[in-house]
Amino acid sequence: MKQLLTLLFMIMSLTAQGQFFKDLYKELFKYSTLYVAGDITNSYEEPVKDYFVRTNPDGGLYDIPEVVDGTDYHEFDYRYGFGIRKLARFDYEIKDKHYYDGSEKNTGLSAPTSAVKGLEYVFHFERERERGEMFENHKYFIRHTGKYHIVKLESRAKGNVDFKYKSAEIRGRLPIGKKFSFSVGAIYRSHQKPYGYNPIEIWLNETDENGNAANPWYTLGFEYGYDDHYTTIQYQGQTLHEWYWTDPDGEIVAHTDLEFRETVFTDLMNQYNQERWAELDAFGVLSPIIGMDFIHYKNNFWVHFYANYLPPYHKYIQGDEAYSYLHRDCWKIDGYDPAKDGQQWEDYQGGLVFGWKLSKSIGIFVEGEYTKFWDSEIYNSSVGLNITLK
Amino acid sequence: MKLWILLLILPLYTLHGQNFKADISIVQFSAPFTSDAEISLKPFNDFHIYNFCITEKADIFKKEKIKFLPTVILYNNGKEIIRVESDITLSLPEDCKDTILKHIDKLIESKF
Numbered sequence: 001m002k003q004l005l006t007l008l009f010m011i012m013s014l015t016a017q018g019q020f021f022k023d024l025y026k027e028l029f030k031y032s033t034l035y036v037a038g039d040i041t042n043s044y045e046e047p048v049k050d051y052f053v054r055t056n057p058d059g060g061l062y063d064i065p066e067v068v069d070g071t072d073y074h075e076f077d078y079r080y081g082f083g084i085r086k087l088a089r090f091d092y093e094i095k096d097k098h099y100y101d102g103s104e105k106n107t108g109l110s111a112p113t114s115a116v117k118g119l120e121y122v123f124h125f126e127r128e129r130e131r132g133e134m135f136e137n138h139k140y141f142i143r144h145t146g147k148y149h150i151v152k153l154e155s156r157a158k159g160n161v162d163f164k165y166k167s168a169e170i171r172g173r174l175p176i177g178k179k180f181s182f183s184v185g186a187i188y189r190s191h192q193k194p195y196g197y198n199p200i201e202i203w204l205n206e207t208d209e210n211g212n213a214a215n216p217w218y219t220l221g222f223e224y225g226y227d228d229h230y231t232t233i234q235y236q237g238q239t240l241h242e243w244y245w246t247d248p249d250g251e252i253v254a255h256t257d258l259e260f261r262e263t264v265f266t267d268l269m270n271q272y273n274q275e276r277w278a279e280l281d282a283f284g285v286l287s288p289i290i291g292m293d294f295i296h297y298k299n300n301f302w303v304h305f306y307a308n309y310l311p312p313y314h315k316y317i318q319g320d321e322a323y324s325y326l327h328r329d330c331w332k333i334d335g336y337d338p339a340k341d342g343q344q345w346e347d348y349q350g351g352l353v354f355g356w357k358l359s360k361s362i363g364i365f366v367e368g369e370y371t372k373f374w375d376s377e378i379y380n381s382s383v384g385l386n387i388t389l390k
Numbered sequence: 391m392k393l394w395i396l397l398l399i400l401p402l403y404t405l406h407g408q409n410f411k412a413d414i415s416i417v418q419f420s421a422p423f424t425s426d427a428e429i430s431l432k433p434f435n436d437f438h439i440y441n442f443c444i445t446e447k448a449d450i451f452k453k454e455k456i457k458f459l460p461t462v463i464l465y466n467n468g469k470e471i472i473r474v475e476s477d478i479t480l481s482l483p484e485d486c487k488d489t490i491l492k493h494i495d496k497l498i499e500s501k502f
């Protein structure tokens with residue numbers, strides 16, 4: 001009897017577990033797509049070839065020179081990646097291709113409300129070669145939408161533009177009717193860039209007790225192993241004095257100070273800034289967020305309008321706040337002014353998708369999205385009037 | 391000017407027209423004397439659900455050409471996807487719920 005009861009219990013337990021895993025699979029993976037994809041394209045080709053002449057090694061300056069093609073040629077560009085996605089399209093969105101390859105742009109990634117309730121996600125990782133350089137990109141996105149809540153996590157990185165972004169948000173959602181919803185919550189966002197802080201400008205403007213430049217501009221060259229050498233030139237009976245510059249290998253890189261400043265020095269300035277900025281940790285800011293969505297769809301007429309507003313109550317919780325966007329106005333050419341208070345700001349995002357098929361042969365279509373986060377503005381829009389001739 | 395008025399009015403008209411068919415909607419058409427034969431629409435709670443009674447919305451019954459009571463219709467964005475009607479015994483088929491769920495599944499799958 002005891003054995004029978006144990007067996008019965010085990011069967012019930014396995015059945016329950018089976019149902020649990022079935023439900024889990026349904027929630028996590030039903031409708032998801034696993035993919036591996038890639039593409040190969042021609043690399044960028046310079047519109048005009050760049051030639052220069054080299055003195056013939058067997059001759060002199062006035063012998064026939066050697067013409068050299070100095071154009072930059074790159075190997076073909078390619079991209080390969082893999083991922084899994086379960087992200088619903090709104091009814092007005094059509095699938096671009098018969099397959100997914102990670103390059104899709106869905107409104108569902110930026111609109112507060114999703115096309116279906118429940119769990120949605122995109123996990124995409126790729127490597128790409130562009131103009132001979134290798135980059136890694138990723139897009140991780142996970143969202144759960146219910147009647148009264150939205151929870152979203154996102155991480156994006158685009159190697160060729162050195163872009164990294166992370167966000168996490170939680171909102172309460174209030175549906176008003178079937179087409180409108182309003183949401184309020186909090187969002188965490190990260191940014192890499194320090195705002196208002198220009199290290200090279202501060203370094204160049206540093207003065208000593210006599211008011212003279214503490215770091216004359218040319219000393220930046222010395223910092224990076226360049227050196228200047230005094231020379232005199234006899235030209236048309238005159239003696240000219242000049243400084244020429246050599247790189248750390250002793251190769252001449254500029255024949256005058258002016259040439260050095262206009263060429264090598266510019267690169268060194270940017271390198272200096274990049275190095276100083278790279279010393280700073282990423283910033284993380286917590287903000288309130290208010291969103292709305294209106295969506296109406298019929299086969300011949302659709303409108304989807306969505307907006308997110310982040311009011312000026314931001315709080316930095318990660319990174320050195322002195323270099324953050326909050327203190328962007330505290331930086332002057334002579335450094336940080338601690339007496340100045342941080343300046344709050346407003347961020348917002350909005351999008352509109354509109355389509356109206358006036359008849360079987362005439363249609364008007366408008367799509368656009370605008371995002372203003374910190375001092376970055378990203379916008380794209382398109383409009384189309386289609387007339388089909390029969 | 392007329393064109394602008396038309397451009398404003400037409401979308402508004404479209405927005406307010408036939409709300410019960412919006413998105414994925416399940417509508418049960420019934421009458422007081424067939425209430426025992428109705429199915430529960432709870433399994434479709436994630437979608438828009440409506441129970442219409444002939445004594446209250448006779449015009450909709452006429453417009454939707456309801457011939458049998460009860461009748462359950464699945465709509466998607468204004469379009470009728472499937473109609474499940476009762477038989478002469480005034481009861482809906484046993485697989486009514488499963489049939490509708492199967493069609494909803496297809497609709498959702500097409501979004502991914």
